[in-house]
Amino acid sequence: MKDAEVQKRFFDQLDDFGQLNQLFELLPGVSFFVKDRRGRFIALNRRGCEYCGVSSEEQAIGSTDLDFFPKQRAEEYRADDEAVMRSGEPLVNRIESAPESEGSPRLVMTSKIPLRNRRGVVIGIAGFSRQIEQLREQSADADAFSLVVNHLHLHYDEALTTSQLAEMAGLSVSQFERRFRHAFGSSPRQYLLRVRIENAARMLVETEQTISQIAHACGFFDHAHFSRSFRRIMNTSPSEHRQRHRGK
Structure with a gap:
């Protein structure tokens, strides 16, 4: 219990979640994202913005996958998001279509976790993905x-x-x-x-x-x-x- 209290006090002192988001800017080729229960983007790193075709995080906040990606791709991502939120279990290293055109053969490896509020209720998901070719090269x-x-x-x-x-x-x-x-x-x-x-x-x-x-x-x-x-x-x-x- 003591360790949990120390952890809680530390995170309560954080001024802005964006500080943690900066960590993902240091990982080449990694797309990091946070979405709420309605599938709206709440946070994105630079690579995530590139996938969405926007120049800044602010341009994507409040939008959904359907606003940026082909319908088939967006529906696949949303189905995975809902499965994670419904089960409360993470999705780990899922190989799926890259957020590109319908005919693109590129694949990405994606992991997602449910995000809970202080009452333990799932309020969204956080995740990251890396392109298969980049994994292969590294x-x-x-x-x-x-x-x-x-x-x-x-x-x-x-x-x-x-x-x-x-x-x-x-x-x-x-x-x-x-x-x-x-x-x-x-x-x-x-x-x-x-x-x-x-x-x-x-x-x-x-x-x-x-x-x-x-x-x-x-x-x-x-x-x-x-x-x-x-x-x-x-x-x-x-x-x-x-x-x-x-x-x-």
Whole structure:
């Protein structure tokens, strides 16, 4: 209890939350943000402002993801925010679409936590994200993984195995899986699945191919597995996604 009181007194003395925000300005490529329960931005660092296309934090305060990002992206982010606030549990190292155009293949790794008031009621979320390419460049395993990740993005439609990817990186399967998870926060299979689903989501909107054709073109050989994976990652079915975003 004594330690908790010391902590409380210290934070009560802070003049401005923005002082802590300055810390995130020192981390290259990291987007930091705080939102209230309605999804409105309350705080952003410089990288977050760049993603939103504004020159200062003041221009983004009070706005939501829908004001800055493609509708599909904004709805994905909002769904994650609501899940964190509803469960009260953090979301850690989630690989998701970068806040760019609908067809962008870039991915970011995002973590979010619920923010509570003094009564313990969740009043919003705080989070940060880093672009996958930047994580790759800064990793000690950058050289080994650069070729592998590029291969995943170019050949996601093929029947890739972890052993093949490990061999490409010059590592044993166990070493490869451990180092990949350390660098990207997910297993190689999870990363590949996300890349496949992202490309499938794009094709559902941009092409006239059937859902089965798109599933096969993205490396899925079972329609049911594709539909389950798509819903788990995108929080909607392939047909609902196509209907919602077609023509936007």
